[in-house]
Amino acid sequence: MRITRIETFLVPPRWLFVRIETDNGIVGWGEPVVEGRSETVRTAVEQLAELLLGKDPLRIEDHWQVMTKGSFYRGGPILASAVSGLDQALWDIAGKHLGVPVHQLLGGHVRDRIRMYGWVGGDEPAEIADSICAQLDVGLTAVKMNASGRMHPIGSVGEIDGVVERVAAARDVLGPHRDVAVDFHGRFTLANARRVAPLLEPLRPFFIEEPVVPENSHLIGQLTRSTSIPVATGERLYSRQEFLPVLQAGIAVAQPDLSHAGGITEVRKIASLAEIFDVQLAPHCPLGPLALAACLQVGFATPNYLIQEQSIGIHYNQGAEVLDYVLDKTPLKFVNGHIERLTGPGLGIEIDEQAVRSADKNGHAWRSPLWRHDDGSYAEW
Incomplete structure (x- = not known):
């Protein structure tokens, strides 16, 4: 062949x-x-x-x-x-x-289903409540929200309190038996992250994600040592070598992206490395059906696999959805907040090639938003 x-x-x-x-x-x-x-x-x-x-x-x-x-x-x-x-x-x-x-090629399945979570925004408490209810309606038991929008390097009292208020609103809807992860999205300086984390501890987030930008990964240990909240990072790290320092710094959750960190081959090795540090895997995946299927295939064969992100209904998906390019949508259906083990050959999903070829005729030119502070300087998105 x-x-x-x-x-x-x-x-x-x-x-x-x-x-x-x-x-x-x-x-x-x-x-x-x-x-x-x-x-x-x-x-x-x-x-x-x-x-x-x-x-x-x-x-x-x-x-x-x-x-x-x-x-x-x-x-x-x-x-x-x-x-x-x-x-x-x-x-x-x-x-x-x-x-x-x-x-099966990775050693066979170690679980029958994988817990999933969805994204719910993070701007206004009322919007948070409505967005969470929508995710609960489709059966999910965990969500992730942004901690904030644009954040000043040293946050004001209002900015800091706003983070806590929004997470509290999420906790009110979810109750004690469902989970909310809080994504700092690299928008926080270390100083802001250290101020906010203790205030969030009573609300017991599932984890706080990317509390500093990846180029400042050498600082993340200062946060992991100062909070009881599990710290997650890794969507902008691309190899075992880049993950090693944050694992040594005490993160609790590693988040390699199957479409960024070397695919199935490298993420499988990152998972094994993480296991040495008693760290769980929760791959980043605000992407399409193939990235999601690749994540799930690794997850079914990986012991230290915590939960899986997915982007069905996420705000980025304007003009097309994850399932639009899949012939049989059943394998990616949520069942009690999980996706059941994929049994089809290969990645376990069938791509609608006609839909893909048709979509490629127009393509897209999506770009990350560009944010600025009120003084005109660049702000992390």
Whole structure:
């Protein structure tokens, strides 16, 4: 079996899909994307395709090594994301070739279902309550919210109190038996994070996410040592080497993204590394169906897997939804706040190729918002 064709598809709302075709007719799909930089990643995929065409798709580890190390300059979100989607597609081919789901190739399932959570905003208490109720109505038992919008480097009393008020509103709706995670989204300085965390402790968040920007990961230990709230990070870390310092600093939850951190091959290794530090995995995934399916395949075979993010209904999804590109929506259906074990071959979902090709004709040009403080200086989004 040999790889004969590699195609990419720029599909709304903000995703990039890759399709790998083999000479025996098996097709694998993956999701190589950096949100806001899809066109750039597309070019990187096209360059990496030179290393794969004509090769045996089943040599997944060797392909991963060559794609990540076969250039003098390595790493970074663009290259790692391009590798990630291609890696997902190779695993999809392997599973389809052998007639088994990917998690079977990773050692078999260690759980029958994976708990899911959804995003509920974070701006106004009234909106929080309504958004949470909508997620509860579809059966979810956990949600994640933004801690704040734009945040000054040293927050005002009103900004700090506003964070606490919104999380308190979420807790009121959820009660004591459901969970709310609070995403700081890299918008907080260490000083703000250290002020807010103690005020949130009585509300017992599931975790606080990305309390500092990833380039300040060397500071995160100061927060983990000063709060009882589990600290999560990792959506903008792309390798085991980048995860090691935050694991050593005492985070409780690692959040690699299957479309950014080297795909199934590398995230599986990140999970094993995290297990050494008694850290749980909760992959970042505000993306499409292929990224979600790849996450789930890793989750079914990974002991230290906590919960899974998904983007069905998220505010980013304007013009298309996660399930729009899937032929059979049943495998990704929520059942009592979980997704049941995927049993189909490969990634376990069937992509609607006609819908993907049609969507690619118009593509998209999604970009991250650009925020500024009231004095005109740049603000973290």
